[in-house]
Every structure is written in structure tokens, then in C-alpha cells.
Amino acid sequence: MSHITGKNQTSAEPAAPVGLTKATGTASAAQAADHADPAGTATAATAATAAGAPGVRKRSRSAPELAALLLVLVALIVFFWLKSPYFLTKDNIINVLTAIAVTGIIAIPGTMLLIAGQVDLSVGSGAAFCGVMMATVSQNHALIIGVLVAVGLGILIGLVNGLLVTVLRVNALIATLGMLAVLRGLTEVRAHGATVELANFSGLGTARPFLSIPVPALLLLGIAVLAALLMRYTVFGRSLYAAGSNPVAARLVGVRGAKMIVIAFVASGVGVALSGLILDSQLSAASPNAATGLELSVVTAIVLGGASLAGGRGTIQGTIVGLLIIGVLNNGLTLLNVSSFYQQVASGALLILAVSFDQLRLRFAKL
Numbered sequence: 001m002s003h004i005t006g007k008n009q010t011s012a013e014p015a016a017p018v019g020l021t022k023a024t025g026t027a028s029a030a031q032a033a034d035h036a037d038p039a040g041t042a043t044a045a046t047a048a049t050a051a052g053a054p055g056v057r058k059r060s061r062s063a064p065e066l067a068a069l070l071l072v073l074v075a076l077i078v079f080f081w082l083k084s085p086y087f088l089t090k091d092n093i094i095n096v097l098t099a100i101a102v103t104g105i106i107a108i109p110g111t112m113l114l115i116a117g118q119v120d121l122s123v124g125s126g127a128a129f130c131g132v133m134m135a136t137v138s139q140n141h142a143l144i145i146g147v148l149v150a151v152g153l154g155i156l157i158g159l160v161n162g163l164l165v166t167v168l169r170v171n172a173l174i175a176t177l178g179m180l181a182v183l184r185g186l187t188e189v190r191a192h193g194a195t196v197e198l199a200n201f202s203g204l205g206t207a208r209p210f211l212s213i214p215v216p217a218l219l220l221l222g223i224a225v226l227a228a229l230l231m232r233y234t235v236f237g238r239s240l241y242a243a244g245s246n247p248v249a250a251r252l253v254g255v256r257g258a259k260m261i262v263i264a265f266v267a268s269g270v271g272v273a274l275s276g277l278i279l280d281s282q283l284s285a286a287s288p289n290a291a292t293g294l295e296l297s298v299v300t301a302i303v304l305g306g307a308s309l310a311g312g313r314g315t316i317q318g319t320i321v322g323l324l325i326i327g328v329l330n331n332g333l334t335l336l337n338v339s340s341f342y343q344q345v346a347s348g349a350l351l352i353l354a355v356s357f358d359q360l361r362l363r364f365a366k367l
Contacts, residue, residue: 094208098216111318121177127279128292129157138201150273154269156269160179165261165265244311275291305319308361
């Protein structure tokens with residue numbers, strides 16, 4: 001977790017031996033180009049591409065890992081299909097997609113953050129806070145006002161987290177952990193410790209407008225496709241890879257890593273708000289205890305999908321496969337009447353295995 005734990009202390013970070021000389025040379029070229037292009041538009045695009053090249057190579061090496069994850073997913077599907085005749089039914093598949101949608105909508109921008117060497121642990125509390133605020137506001141105003149308030153608060157939460165990390169240089173773990181406690185406390189205060197009822201808002205969480213697929217699953221699919229395209233084909237995505245791979249070199253070549261990280265935190269805030277609204281819609285109520293432990297599921301899916309805690313690597317596709325593995329595992333264990341307590345044990349063990357594999361991968365990469 002070198003980038004997460006020491007991200008804001010760039011002077012203490014060792015520069016990567018690969019490409020540092022190139023980075024310095026590119027920085028000089030970038031500075032020269034700045035004189036010709038005061039706006040810095042061309043320089044930023046060129047610098048992001050140059051600094052993001054290591055990330056591109058890492059993404060190409062992720063193909064075998066993605067294939068291995070797919071094999072694990074197929075093995076789980078076959079196992080639970082043999083154990084339960086209800087597993088591969090249409091209704092159960094929809095149940096799996098619905099179950100992973102809330103986690104996935106947050107995990108997609110969470111993947112962007114982890115690629116940049118950052119992490120957001122406030123997502124569970126944020127979802128509950130946005131959900132409760134939407135429900136309480138809607139008691140005295142139109143539903144659309146409550147929805148706009150929730151989305152606006154999600155954006156504000158992400159912006160505050162991003163500014164704490166990039167401007168005040170607060171470590172991302174500490175900043176978002178503190179935000180987790182603040183938001184959970186504010187949620188309890190706003191709801192007076194009780195569940196807030198919400199009527200006439202079931203469509204977002206339960207409607208099935210296309211092929212009987214619920215809206216949350218369709219939203220997850222759309223967000224995943226958009227995020228994958230952004231990470232692969234835009235300066236924004238290359239800048240996040242560059243900031244996570246080598247923040248010192250990225251800064252030298254002119255990559256605006258801080259700006260991109262703030263945008264990623266804001267995207268996480270939007271995902272948090274949307275997940276909170278979906279939970280409200282599914283339950284027809286807002287609970288101050290909703291989404292407890294959601295951050296654990298999000299981090300597990302991201303790391304299981306191949307993203308590194310050290311930053312600089314990971315894909316949206318891998319996170320989706322990680323989500324499916326977790327969803328299939330939980331659903332299969334439920335069909336086999338395994339206690340929910342043991343399911344928590346399985347989720348925790350899965351996270352430990354994923355992080356352990358990530359650390360072994362980093363060690364072998366240095367050989």
C-alpha cells in the first residue's frame with residue numbers, strides 16, 4: 001500500500017527506476033511546449049499519454065489474470081448448479097445481478113481511485129446519509145427535490161474527500177475513515193435513530209423495463225461500459241494510471257494528477273448517492289444503519305478483480321468479474337442454506353486472499 005499510505009509524502013517516495021530519466025526529459029519538453037502553448041492543452045494530453053504508458057503495459061498484462069478470474073467464476077457457477085437446481089434459473093440470475101448492483105455502482109469509481117493510488121472508505125456511510133436525506137426532504141417536498149438533494153450531497157462528499165487528499169495532503173485512508181464516522185453520525189442525527197418511511201419511490205430499485213432486468217443492473221452495466229471507455233481511451237484514464245504508477249514522474253511530465261483524483265472522488269460521491277437512492281427504493285424506507293460494511297464489499301471486489309493496493313493497475317472489467325464472483329458465492333451459499341455468519345467469514349477470507357495475492361504479485365514483479 002505504498003501509494004495509499006504515503007501518497008501525500010512525495011519526497012519520501014522512491015522514484016521508479018523505469019522511465020524516470022525519460023520522465024525528466026519529457027518534463028523539459030513539456031516545459032518548452034508550455035511556452036508555445038500557454039493553455040497547456042496539447043502539453044497535458046501529450047504528457048498524460050507519455051506518463052500513462054506504463055499503465056497501458058500493465059493493463060495488457062492483466063489479460064491472463066482476467067482469464068483466471070473467469071475460470072474461478074465458471075467453476076463456482078458449475079459447482080452451485082450441481083448442488084442446487086434453482087441456481088441457474090432466470091429469477092435467480094436476476095437476483096444475483098440485483099444483489100451486486102449497489103456494490104458495483106460504487107466499486108466502478110472506486111476502481112478508478114485505487115488505480116490512482118487512493119481509496120474511499122466512506123462509501124457505506126455516504127450511501128446511508130444520502131438515502132436518509134432524500135427520504136426526510138421528500139416528506140415535505142417533491143420526490144425530485146429529495147433526489148437532487150441526495151445527488152448534490154454525494155457530489156459534495158466526494159469533493160470534500162478529494163480536496164482533503166489533494167489540497168490539504170491528508171492521507172486518503174484517514175480522510176475517508178474520518179468522513180465515514182462523520183457521515184454515519186449525521187445520518188443517525190437526521191433520522192433520529194429510526195427508519196424513515198418513503199412512499200411512491202419503488203421504480204428505481206424494482207422496475208424491470210428491459211428483458212425483466214432490474215433498473216439497478218442496467219445502471220451498473222451502463223456505468224461500467226462508460227468507465228471502461230474513459231479509462232482506456234481518454235487522458236483522464238491515462239492520468240489516473242500515471243498518478244498511481246509513479247506520481248513523481250507523472251508530476252514531472254505535467255500530468256494534473258490532483259485534478260483527476262478530485263474528479264474520481266466526485267465520481268465516487270455520485271455513485272454513493274445513486275446507491276443510497278436505490279436502497280431507499282428497494283426498501284421503501286431509509287435506514288440510518290443501511291449499507292453498513294459496504295466499503296468492505298467494495299474493496300474486496302476491486303482487489304479481487306486485479307487492482308493493486310499500490311496503485312497503477314486494475315481494470316473495470318476485472319472489477320465486474322470480481323463482483324460476479326462475490327455475488328455468485330453469496331447467492332450459492334444462501335441456496336445451500338449456509339448461515340449468513342459463515343458468508344461473512346467467506347467474504348473476509350476472500351479479501352485476505354485477494355490482498356495476499358496482490359502482495360505476492362508485487363514481489364514477483366520486482367524480481
